[in-house]
Amino acid sequence: MADLHGVSLAMQTPxxxxxxxxxxxxxxxxxxxxxxxVHGVVISSGSGQHPYLTEEECNKLLSVGVERIAGRASVVMQTSALNMSEVLRRSIAAEGLGADxxxxxPPFFEGPVTDDGIFKFYEEVNKVVGIDIVGYNIPAATQVEITPELYRRLLELENFNYIKDSSGDMIKTQMLINEGGKVLNGADPIAPYAFMAGAYGAIWGSANFMPEECVELxxxxxxxKYNEALELWAKMFPSSTxxxxxxxxxxxxxxxxxMGFDAGTVRTPLAEIPEESVKQLIKSLEPLKS
Structure with a gap:
């Protein structure tokens, strides 16, 4: 089993x-x-604009990344796609290219709505790989929720050992933690509380601009050292929220x-935030420089 403890960076794509x-x-x-x-790197993450990268680009990013990382951190590859055969193909390729x-x-566009259907999907993925599967629970984006009951079933699969929970609901995060397995927090504003509740780590987009702070937290x-953690969190919280x-x-x-980690612009169809938003963002980042 891969050890995905700590902070896995949901890395931006330059x-x-x-x-x-x-x-x-x-x-x-x-x-x-x-x-x-950082303890790990997630390639082709949501923060890396996974939906707007081609399969070929994703595989090249992974190949280049694995070689560069050279065992210094764990490597997770997102292999999500709408087409089942593409998910399987991407997953097999990721294992072959050295992902941990x-x-x-889960299927997220007019896909299965029952737990049985979602379980069957992950069961098919589990059959074709011998590395860990990290389920990705982000119901606000997918309109599909991996509930504690479904998570309990998924943990029966040999390779389904982790879940990234981006629900942002601390109660649901705690419920997932209580089911066993290893929960990775994916909701920035609850990070310290998820860690205190027993989250194994985080897959964290904000680590792109404050990696040292995320790791220290x-x-x-x-x-x-909860008091020290919350003092640090007070500086991180404005930008996180x-x-x-x-x-x-x-x-x-x-x-x-x-913050000095320039990776260029976003790729279309995304657009840069407007100037007024940049000013608000910079204000939220100021506590990190104090």
């Missing part, structure tokens, strides 16, 4: 002005994030530029 991927900058950023202490685990959304909670309630991915990119 783009050049013409929209092509900047692989050189990708490698440079990987080094900087690992130097900052794959992250897979996790480590402080892990050591039981700003992103959560605004245009998340373009805001992450803008914040990363401002």
């Amino acid at each position: 783009f050049k002005d013409d929209g092509s991927i900047d692989y050189d900058r990708f490698c440079d950023l990987i080094d900087r994030y690992i130097d900052a202490g 685990a794959i992250m897979v959304l 996790y480590n402080l909670v892990d050591k039981g 700003y992103l959560w309630y605004n245009n998340y991915i373009p805001a992450v990119k803008a914040a990363a530029r401002y």
